[in-house]
Amino acid sequence: MNKLSLIIKREYLAKVRNKSFVVMTFLSPILMVGMVVLITYLAKVNDNEKQIIALLNESDYFSNEFLTTEGTSFIHYHNITLEEAKDSTMHMGYSGLLYIPNEVDLEKVTARSFFYSKDSPSTNLVDRLELVFQERLRQRRLQDLGVSAKQYANMEAAFEMNIASFNGKENVKGVNEIKAFIGGAFGYLIMMFIIIYGGFVMRSVIEEKTSRIIEVIISSVKPFQLMLGKIIGTSLAGITQFVIWVISGGILMLVAFSVLNIELSALSNGAELVSSIHPDVVTPDQSLQLYAQEILDIPWLLLIGFFLVYFVLGYLIYSSIYAAIGAAVDNETDTQQFIFPIIMPLMLAIYVGFFSVFSNPHGPIAVGFSLFPLTSPIVMLMRLPGGVGDGGVPWWQLMTSIFLLMLTFIGIVWVAAKIYRVGILMYGKKPTYKELYKWLKY
Amino acid sequence: MVLKFHKKEMLLKHFYIFGKKAYMNNILVTKEVTKHFGKHIALNNVSLEIPRNSIYGLLGPNGAGKTTLIRIINQITYPDSGKVYFDGKELMPEHIAQIGYLPEERGLYKSMKVGEQALYLAQLKGLSKTEAKKRLKYWFDRFEIGEWWNKKIQELSKGMAQKIQFIVTILHKPKLLIFDEPFSGFDPINANIIKEEIINLKEKGTSIIFSTHRMESVEELCEHIALIHQSEKILDGRLSDIKKEYKNNIYNVGMHTEKGEALLEELSQKFHIISSENNQSEQQLKFEIQLPETDSGEILAYLATKGNLNNFVETIPSANEIFIRTVQSKSINE
Known part of the structure; x- marks a missing residue:
C-alpha cells in the first residue's frame, strides 16, 4: 500500500x-437539538404568560382601541382616582396600569398618558401600546385635514417595491x-x-x-x-x-x-x-x-x-x-x-x-x-x-x-x-x- | 583507516571515486559532508567510511553533530554540501527501506495498540502486511511478549515499550542499522538481551552504526570508531589500531622481591616511574613504568633476574581515555 x-x-x-x-x-x-428545543420552549412559555393590564381611561378619545389579545387582556376601571387605580392594580397583581387622562385635546391626552408598573414593562407590550396611540393620533390629524375615519380605513395601502434585474428577471x-x-x-x-x-x-x-x-x-x-x-x-x-x-x-x-x-x-x-x-x-x-x-x-x-x-x-x-x-x-x-x-x-x-x-x-x-x-x-x-x-x-x-x-x-x-x-x-x-x-x- | 588509492583508479569516473576497495567493503561512505543551521555549523567536512558487516561506533560529546549526521544518513535532513553513498550508490529515497533507525528521541503512539502500531511502522518501511505479521510473530515469540499484541503502549512499562521499538527498527531486515543510544531506557538484563541481538544481527551480515557516549559498550561492541567533536571528525579507524596508536608504552609491573627499594632506585635513573608501591613486609613491589618504544623484552628479562615476576602488562588506554584525551587536546589546541 x-x-x-x-x-x-x-x-x-x-x-x-x-x-x-x-x-x-x-x-x-x-x-444542539436540546438547546434549540429548550430555547423555543422557554420563549413559548414566556409568551404564554397572560398579561393583565388595568386601564383607567378618563378620556373620550379612546374607547375600544385596547383589544384583548392572545397574550394581553385589559381590565377597565371606572370612576376611581388614579391613586386608587394604582393601589388596586398593585393589589390585584396586574402587570401594569395604563392611565389616559381627560383633556380637551387628543395631543394633550396622549402627551399625559402614563403606563405604571412594578417592573419595567416588556418592550413588546410598550410597542403595542405605542402603536395604538400613534394610530389614534394619525387618524385624528387626518380628520383635521378632512379625511373621515372611513376614508382613512380605506387608505391603508400595502406596497412592496418590485425588484428586477436588467434582464427582466423578477426578484x-x-x-x-x-x-x-x-x-x-x-x-x-x-x-x-x-x-x-x-x-x-x-x-x-x-x-x-x-x-x-x-x-x-x-x-x-x-x-x-x-x-x-x-x-x-x-x-x-x-x-x-x-x-x-x-x-x-x-x-x-x-x-x-x-x-x-x-x-x-x-x-x-x-x-x-x-x-x-x-x-x-x-x-x-x-x-x-x-x-x-x-x-x-x-x-x-x-x-x-x-x-x-x-x-x-x-x-x-x-x-x-x-x-x-x-x-x-x-x-x-x-x-x-x-x-x-x-x-x-x-x-x-x-x-x-x-x-x-x-x-x-x-x-x-x-x-x-x-x-x-x-x-x-x-x-x-x-x-x-x-x-x-x-x-x-x-x-x-x-x-x-x-x-x-x-x-x-x-x-x-x-x-x-x-x-x-x-x-x-x-x-x-x-x-x-x-x-x-x-x-x-x- | 586511510585508504590508499591507486593512481589509475583515481582517474576513473565518479562511480569509482572511492576506489574499488571502498566500494566493495563499505556499506556507507560520507564524503565531505557539511551542514549549517543558520550561522551554526553542525557538520564540517565530515568524511566517513563505514565497513560492511561490522559495528561502527560513532562517538562524540553531546551536541557534537552525531545526530545531524545520522539524520542526513536517514534523509531526514540534507547536507549543504558533500555526498553520501550507500552500498556503492549515491543515497536515494528508496534506500530508506534498507536502513533501520532507532533514534535517541524515540517513542510510540501511546494510545495505539502494540500490534497495530508495529504493523503500521513495518508497512511504512515497505513490508507487506502479511510479511510484517509473520516477522512480528517471530520476534514477539522470541522476546516472549506475544500477549502484548492487543495492549496499548501506555499500558506498558518503559522497558517493554523499548523492546517493541527495537523490534520495529530491525523488522524490515535492513542492510544498515543505526542505533542512537540504544541501551538507554533498558535495565541491565534487558540491555544485555538487546546487546546480544545486536551482535547476532551483525553476525548475520548487517552493518551497524552505533552512536553513543557510553564508552564501556563501545569497547565491547565496536570494531571501528569515529570521534566527532565540535562538528568535525577528529579521529577514526579500527579501534584496535587506534588503541595501538594511543598506547604510550606504560607497563604495569608486580613482583616479589627483597630489594624493592634498590630496584626502584636503579630503574628510575633510566626510565620514568609513574607510580610505585613497595610493601617491605610482604616483599611485594608494584610500579608503573614508562618504557621506550622497543625495549620491553629487554627490561622484562632484566626484571626476571631481580625477583619473582607476578605481572608485566602493558596498559592499553580505554576508549573512554582516548575519547577524553582527544577531545581535551583538541579543545586546548583551539
Whole structure:
C-alpha cells in the first residue's frame, strides 16, 4: 500500500476511535437539538404568560382601541382616582396600569398618558401600546385635514417595491438576505470546520512530538507526506463527523418538534403584531411562492461546486498553518500566541460577511474581501448564491479569487511544510516568530 | 583507516571515486559532508567510511553533530554540501527501506495498540502486511511478549515499550542499522538481551552504526570508531589500531622481591616511574613504568633476574581515555 494512504488510514482511525471524538459525535446533535428545543420552549412559555393590564381611561378619545389579545387582556376601571387605580392594580397583581387622562385635546391626552408598573414593562407590550396611540393620533390629524375615519380605513395601502434585474428577471425584496444567508451558512460551515479540525491536526502533531515517535516515522516517510496524510486523514474524520451530525441532528430535530408540537413559526412572532393591527396588510403567504421560486433559482450546482473548491483550498491552507504551529511548539498551552493570527482573518471574514455582504453583495468591501485569499473562502461563498455572471458575481472576480487562493495555497503550504519539517525535530523552548523565519532557510 | 588509492583508479569516473576497495567493503561512505543551521555549523567536512558487516561506533560529546549526521544518513535532513553513498550508490529515497533507525528521541503512539502500531511502522518501511505479521510473530515469540499484541503502549512499562521499538527498527531486515543510544531506557538484563541481538544481527551480515557516549559498550561492541567533536571528525579507524596508536608504552609491573627499594632506585635513573608501591613486609613491589618504544623484552628479562615476576602488562588506554584525551587536546589546541 502507498505510504500516504497508510498514513491517512492511520490518522483517520486514530481520530475516529478516539473516545472523546466518539462521544462528541453522538452527544453534540443531542445537545444542539436540546438547546434549540429548550430555547423555543422557554420563549413559548414566556409568551404564554397572560398579561393583565388595568386601564383607567378618563378620556373620550379612546374607547375600544385596547383589544384583548392572545397574550394581553385589559381590565377597565371606572370612576376611581388614579391613586386608587394604582393601589388596586398593585393589589390585584396586574402587570401594569395604563392611565389616559381627560383633556380637551387628543395631543394633550396622549402627551399625559402614563403606563405604571412594578417592573419595567416588556418592550413588546410598550410597542403595542405605542402603536395604538400613534394610530389614534394619525387618524385624528387626518380628520383635521378632512379625511373621515372611513376614508382613512380605506387608505391603508400595502406596497412592496418590485425588484428586477436588467434582464427582466423578477426578484423578491429581501431575497438578497436569504441568498446571503445561505451563502453565509456555507461560509460559517467552512470557518467552523477549519477551527475544529485544524485544531485536531495541530493536536495530533503535538502528540507525535511529545510521544517522540516523530523521528521514527520520518525516517520512513517524508515529513511533507506525513503532514499531508495527517491533514487529509483528520479532515475525512471531520467530514464523517459532520455527516453524522447533520443526519442525526436533522432526525432529532424533526422528532423533537413533532413530539413537543412546537411550530417553527413560533420562533418568529414579530409579524403577528403588525398583522393583528392592520389586518389588511399583505400576509407573507402571498410572496412565499416567489421566495420559494427564488431559492430554487439559486444556482445550487454551481454553489456546491465552488463550495467544494473553496472548502478544499481554504481548509488546506489553514490546516497546514495549524500543522506548522503544532510542529513549532511542544505543548498546547504554547499555541495561543500563534493561533490568534489565524483566527483573526476567519472572524473578520464572518463579520464582514454578515454586516457588509448581506446588505450589498457587490459593494467594494464585499469584492475586496472575496478576493483576499484568507477571507475569500467565506466571503465569496456568501456572494455566490446570487449567481455568477449576469447579475451575480462577475466571472473575473470569481476566477481571480480562486487564482489568488491557489497561489496562496502553494505559498503557505510551502512555508508551513518547511516550518513543520524543522519544528518536529526541535524540542525545548517555544520559538519566536523570528526563529520561525530562520527555520525557513534551514 | 586511510585508504590508499591507486593512481589509475583515481582517474576513473565518479562511480569509482572511492576506489574499488571502498566500494566493495563499505556499506556507507560520507564524503565531505557539511551542514549549517543558520550561522551554526553542525557538520564540517565530515568524511566517513563505514565497513560492511561490522559495528561502527560513532562517538562524540553531546551536541557534537552525531545526530545531524545520522539524520542526513536517514534523509531526514540534507547536507549543504558533500555526498553520501550507500552500498556503492549515491543515497536515494528508496534506500530508506534498507536502513533501520532507532533514534535517541524515540517513542510510540501511546494510545495505539502494540500490534497495530508495529504493523503500521513495518508497512511504512515497505513490508507487506502479511510479511510484517509473520516477522512480528517471530520476534514477539522470541522476546516472549506475544500477549502484548492487543495492549496499548501506555499500558506498558518503559522497558517493554523499548523492546517493541527495537523490534520495529530491525523488522524490515535492513542492510544498515543505526542505533542512537540504544541501551538507554533498558535495565541491565534487558540491555544485555538487546546487546546480544545486536551482535547476532551483525553476525548475520548487517552493518551497524552505533552512536553513543557510553564508552564501556563501545569497547565491547565496536570494531571501528569515529570521534566527532565540535562538528568535525577528529579521529577514526579500527579501534584496535587506534588503541595501538594511543598506547604510550606504560607497563604495569608486580613482583616479589627483597630489594624493592634498590630496584626502584636503579630503574628510575633510566626510565620514568609513574607510580610505585613497595610493601617491605610482604616483599611485594608494584610500579608503573614508562618504557621506550622497543625495549620491553629487554627490561622484562632484566626484571626476571631481580625477583619473582607476578605481572608485566602493558596498559592499553580505554576508549573512554582516548575519547577524553582527544577531545581535551583538541579543545586546548583551539
